[in-house]
Amino acid sequence: KAGVTQTPRYLIKTRGQQVTLSCSPISGHRSVSWYQQTPGQGLQFLFEYFSETQRNKGNFPGRFSGRQFSNSRSEMNVSTLELGDSALYLCASSLTRGETYEQYFGPGTRLTVT
């Protein structure tokens, strides 16, 4: 069974640009969550999607947005990039919601903003 895939793996953008990251969950998984990982702030929750609806949102500015498609694939978008957005963005998929269900993480997208 294929794992969680994230594309692209690496990305370099300039301040002020926008970026879209993609996450394909494990087949059959309906829940996708996104996290930002930085050396200073650690792992912080961005959003959680289930059945194409955002179910939970972390404490990030409105420049960070996401969506989920009917095939459970998810994208996140960051507009007007800032230097501080440089991070590893991880997505995780699980069968459904709830702590009983294991979350599987992708390898991440490394975003560098210059």
Add this chain to the structure above:
Amino acid sequence: GNSVTQMEGPVTLSEEAFLTINCTYTATGYPSLFWYVQYPGEGLQLLLKATKADDKGSNKGFEATYRKETTSFHLEKGSVQVSDSAVYFCALIREGGATNKLIFGTGTLLAVQP
């Protein structure tokens, strides 16, 4: 609010040494507790979990016991190997919600020397 506190790293050990990584949490009720591991250049992998007080999670020689009275979930391994070198994250999911939102500690880097 809910939070997780981990011991500062890095932790440097010789092969076959005993490992303890401390983790304490703040949460209402009975959250589910997790240990994730991140190898260089990879996403996170679930190492073990416990969903109620006094539960012991175990996997690959690692163990952690959910202690409600001390709000702790310390990770232990009797004999570490060089291949255990990685960053270890303690995390929780709050009790009772149908949510996948993980709240992570800051991570502890483990370096095992031959």
